Amino acid sequence: MIPGPSPAELHAALDRLRRLVLCETPSYDPAALAAGLALMRAEFAADGLALAPADPGLDAAGAVRAVYDRGGALAGPPVLILGHLDTVHPVGELAGNPWRIEGNRVFGPGILDMKGGIVLALEALRRAGPHLARPVEFLITSDEEIGSPRSRGLIEARAKAAACVLVPEPARDNGGLVVGRHAILRYALAATGRPAHAGRDPGQGVSAIHRLARAIVALESRSRPGASLSVGVIGGGRWVNCVPERASAEMLCVAADEVRRAEITAVIAGETDARLAADLVSERPLWKTGAGDLAIYEVARAVAAELGVAVSAEVSGGGSDGNLTGALGVPTLDGLGPCGAGLHAHDEHLDLASLGPRVAVMANLLVRLGALP
Structure with a gap:
């Protein structure tokens, strides 16, 4: 069992989160999105992930794709981690909701939806890497908040090539994980x-x-x-x-x-x-909970129970790119990101106390998913 990181061990993750939050990335600002995607490529490279080569389809989708396979030592269909860098907040939102830590709350535009989830997933991969039995692929898009018009085809193609999909969107208010969406x-x-x-x-x-x-x-x-x-x-x-x-x-x-x-x-x-x-x-599309979704959830539930983290299986009214993969029938588990509040609002923040335990849940989930057929 991979333990949860201590507060001191999360310093590097918080530094990364700060970099992502300070790079404002509203969905309708091409220049801001380009800067955000460039930063994301640098973050992947710093963690030793192999960036997908330049590709017209990838560029048209406005996405970054990277793979961790331990230098080619891992083979087979990957676990696909699906995230988005774009936010609903315009450039300048930092003036009203600046990056700051107040007790157990960390503030900033897009910090919960979903830059915090991206950072959580990268930290989970860093801890799980030596124990993985299959590759892990990241696909980070830049149009989720406007319905994924550019990236939908790419998302669906990468999902069909994956063993399963994990989506680190924010947790439900009760810490629950998402197994279906309206x-x-x-x-x-x-x-x-x-x-x-x-x-x-x-x-x-x-x-x-x-x-x-x-x-x-x-x-x-x-x-x-x-x-x-x-x-x-x-x-x-x-x-x-x-x-x-x-x-x-x-x-x-x-x-x-x-x-x-x-x-x-x-x-x-x-x-x-x-x-x-x-x-x-x-x-x-409607994502109706399937047997594959519940199978991944049961693995996550068992991991969480061992770590003393409370989770539940929830169906959400909010949409995500998990709708696309779940509707395809690819086993999908969503809501794996941190807890928090203020989604799409001027006080958006994440609960710092939730970050370490949920990193541990995702790290162990990545390891155990390697044993699935």
Whole structure:
């Protein structure tokens, strides 16, 4: 049994976490993402992982891939560790939520979702490396927070070549691990109207903004447990003295199962008309818990019990790239990252006390997964 690291032994991991957090990487900033991916390559190289050679597909996906195989001594399908470097926080968020340690809480944008998970996985690999029986592959992407439009194909291809997938997304609030996730649907809403002079002839116009606003209220009011609809981006009009001809919004829907997904699509279809269109632009598929997922969880549960760490098997409403691999039927275990709070908020932080024990869980899990067929 590999023991958990002491606080002193985590100093190097915290230094790495600080480097990653101080390199801000919002999903929509290509220059910031390029800097983050370059830093990630350097971190992998420092740990002795072999970086995948430059490849048009890898570059197009905006990803970094690296393998630990003990210099070629390890063979067979790898354990794939799947993470993302991008965050929802814009460059400059550090001014309001700077890197700092306050007691057992470590703060910073993206620290929990999911730079802390990447660091945890690397520290687990460092401790497990001498005991591994199969290779470990890292795939770090840069578009997870926007639905993985560039990297989905690469993720699915690497998952199909792997023995199983581990995802160090944040733990559930109770420390639980994730063995299934709800489907995540992203819609583009577009409303149209008729322009007119807003000061002189407002009655001659038809406001697209008004139509969109009514639709948002109607759609969000139909949310219920397991079937939620939420608008997070909105825009419309170009001139304040014109009745707006066009307005648009982006809506995220979460469906716990196929029945609720059908309910959501029916609600949206019932709201659309000649003046309001709703297009499904991307979807993270429903990840229904399978036997392979539960088999990995049972290994993790046994490891955690030996270490005195409480875990449980949970199904999550939040999406991740684990949706993609789990839906393929590749054995997947998610939520292996640290505990914390403030996801996507201005006070995002991780629980420092959870870092060492969960490093130990993942390190031992990597070793024991080597014995699986």
